[in-house]
Amino acid sequence: MRTLTRRKLIQGTAAVKCVAASALLTLAPLARGGEWHDEVPVTADPVLQTFSALTVGPDDAIYAMWLDWTDFDNTGVYVNRSDDRGQTWSQPLLVAEGKPYDNIALAADEAGLHALIVRFRENREGEFKTLYYTRSRDRGETFSRPRRIGQRDRIEQIRVFSHNGVLYVFAADWVGEDPQYYLYVSPDRGRKWTELPIVGIGTVEHPDIDVRDGVIRMVYGGFLNDRGIKYALSIDNGRSWIGPFNVSGDAGPHSQLPQIAVEGGSVHVVFEDDRTGHFNVSYVRSSDNGRSWTPAVQLNDAYYGARAQLLADDEGLHVVWCQYHGRDGWPNSWSSADYGIVWHRLSRDGGRSWSDEFRVSQNEHIPPIKLPEQGANDVKLEALSRGFTTLWQDRRDGNFDLYSRTNDGGGVPCDAVRRLRARCSDRGKLKAVVKLRDDGFDGELLLLELDREPRPVAVRGQKAAPKAAGLFGRHTVGLARPGGCESPVEVDCG
Known part of the structure; x- marks a missing residue:
């Protein structure tokens, strides 16, 4: 077995943090699925x-x-x-x-x-x-x-x-x-x-x-x-x-x-x-x-x-x-x-x-x-x-x-995403916003990541705006699905 020389690749780019049990991004109900054509x-x-x-x-x-x-x-x-x-x-x-x-x-x-x-x-x-x-x-x-x-x-x-x-x-x-x-x-x-x-x-x-x-x-x-x-x-x-x-x-x-x-x-x-x-x-x-x-x-x-x-x-x-x-x-x-x-x-x-x-x-x-x-x-x-x-x-x-x-598929394509923003107060309250280019994806699901842990969130109108509480220290918020659209955002929760 080869010795691991780039340890971050295995451990993930985010450092290990203590996160309170209440620090969960808002979960969303299941969205509609894509339609099947005949075989x-x-x-x-x-x-x-x-x-x-x-x-x-x-x-x-x-x-x-x-x-x-x-x-x-x-x-x-x-x-x-x-x-x-x-x-x-x-x-x-x-x-x-x-x-x-x-x-x-x-x-x-x-x-x-x-x-x-x-x-x-x-x-x-x-x-x-x-x-x-x-x-x-x-x-x-x-x-x-x-x-x-x-x-x-x-x-x-x-x-x-x-x-x-x-x-x-x-x-x-x-x-x-x-x-x-x-x-x-x-x-x-x-x-x-x-x-x-x-x-x-x-x-x-x-x-x-x-x-x-x-x-x-x-x-x-x-x-x-x-x-x-x-x-x-x-x-x-x-x-x-x-x-x-x-x-x-x-x-x-x-x-x-x-x-x-x-x-x-x-x-x-x-x-x-x-x-x-x-x-x-x-x-x-x-x-x-x-x-x-x-x-x-x-x-x-x-x-x-x-x-x-x-x-x-x-x-x-x-x-x-x-x-x-x-x-x-x-x-x-x-x-x-x-x-x-x-x-x-x-x-x-x-x-x-x-x-x-x-x-x-x-x-x-x-x-x-x-x-x-x-x-x-x-x-x-x-x-x-x-x-x-x-x-x-x-x-x-x-x-x-x-x-x-x-x-035919469902979800939100990458070209529909305008931006990802996130901020955290010194009281440990996190708010993330994914803004879309139009409201044609209302009810669909995005998959956000908080320190590499995926959390589904629902689109309401033209955006998805999940929240979390009980956070301390530095954290990373990323958009996992659709992937490759926006760079992860680093936040400091005090």
């Missing part, structure tokens, strides 16, 4: 659509990528595009073909659409999987010739993401039972890549990654003798790592597939948790950058919640997952689960409370369906400029297809 088939043909990846471009175009394994030796890699927030979709656009491809990943930014594909080959020496990168500059209409990334030849897990013009790729090279993990970094849109081994933080299985403010945050699952959900971060662009920090606490030994979202000063994580002997969706958060975590909260109401996805947007925290059902209701074992349904929950108060479950997919059970080919599976979740969209594999008619459903 839409992205693909509707007998082609075998396997694996899938979802991303959203800067212009709100939605891209769904998938593999056609009808003829594995001549795998087709395709992407469908929606220009109207998921209401209609293009015909499949070709990414690559003519080779056996095994896995995919996708990201989008101002420079175009960035796709990863893993090429499979087999000879007398064994099976080999190599990683390739290709880019589209015309919204998926055409793609460049795939170029190999690195020299590793047993690639099993991949992720790609973009931040401030820099591309990052995670790849696991599976050599026997001793996998090696790498971060590839390209500052020139995929022309050249720097390979950075990820070492010193344990077994990095199926990570999810967030990059912002010069910090790479990663949450991941262990494997074999290194079990549990872990968290680590890098402050030097992936050259070294701080951690690992234990996330899952008393979760089950096979807990896996974590997802991360950062909102203000809090890190939020969901993962598959098998502490009860079968998988459920658990949620935890940290307000001290991973040093400590809240007790896990189960988000699904019944057995076998899995494949959870998490994001933070102007409305709050969104979680979607696949819930596996049986012929006679909820299954009491994995073998009795027959098909999946996609569900959604929302938290507007930084993960302290959650909305009721909302059913996203409308698939019905049409037997026989064999595991792991349930009706709805492998759900994906991505933010739009306002709202979010989902994508999942669906076999409701006996054939693999991709379906999508979009939510």
Whole structure:
């Protein structure tokens, strides 16, 4: 474990203070949520659509990528595009073909659409999987010739993401039972890549990654003798790592597939948790950058919640997952689960409370369906400029297809915020004011932070004006949602 050299990053920028119990910003009732559109088939043909990846471009175009394994030796890699927030979709656009491809990943930014594909080959020496990168500059209409990334030849897990013009790729090279993990970094849109081994933080299985403010945050699952959900971060662009920090606490030994979202000063994580002997969706958060975590909260109401996805947007925290059902209701074992349904929950108060479950997919059970080919599976979740969209594999008619459903979103966007002000009297009374540009967001929720502790506050007319009492010393008031709009304000309460 690397020695922490920038202690403030872990402890938070605000010093530890003694705050009276009465010093709570005014809590607000739940505001209205975004409206859901009807689900839409992205693909509707007998082609075998396997694996899938979802991303959203800067212009709100939605891209769904998938593999056609009808003829594995001549795998087709395709992407469908929606220009109207998921209401209609293009015909499949070709990414690559003519080779056996095994896995995919996708990201989008101002420079175009960035796709990863893993090429499979087999000879007398064994099976080999190599990683390739290709880019589209015309919204998926055409793609460049795939170029190999690195020299590793047993690639099993991949992720790609973009931040401030820099591309990052995670790849696991599976050599026997001793996998090696790498971060590839390209500052020139995929022309050249720097390979950075990820070492010193344990077994990095199926990570999810967030990059912002010069910090790479990663949450991941262990494997074999290194079990549990872990968290680590890098402050030097992936050259070294701080951690690992234990996330899952008393979760089950096979807990896996974590997802991360950062909102203000809090890190939020969901993962598959098998502490009860079968998988459920658990949620935890940290307000001290991973040093400590809240007790896990189960988000699904019944057995076998899995494949959870998490994001933070102007409305709050969104979680979607696949819930596996049986012929006679909820299954009491994995073998009795027959098909999946996609569900959604929302938290507007930084993960302290959650909305009721909302059913996203409308698939019905049409037997026989064999595991792991349930009706709805492998759900994906991505933010739009306002709202979010989902994508999942669906076999409701006996054939693999991709379906999508979009939510229009709620909350207050950053460009609606005019300013944040805060002041505190020498008697310990704090008043904060967030002024908006108009009164079109009356009743919505903002998320303020008092010394990194999130507090939801309601908009009344054209402003939100929470108060607190019983404060002493210096404190920090920040706007966590929408984030990145206003700098935190320091106040002195005497």
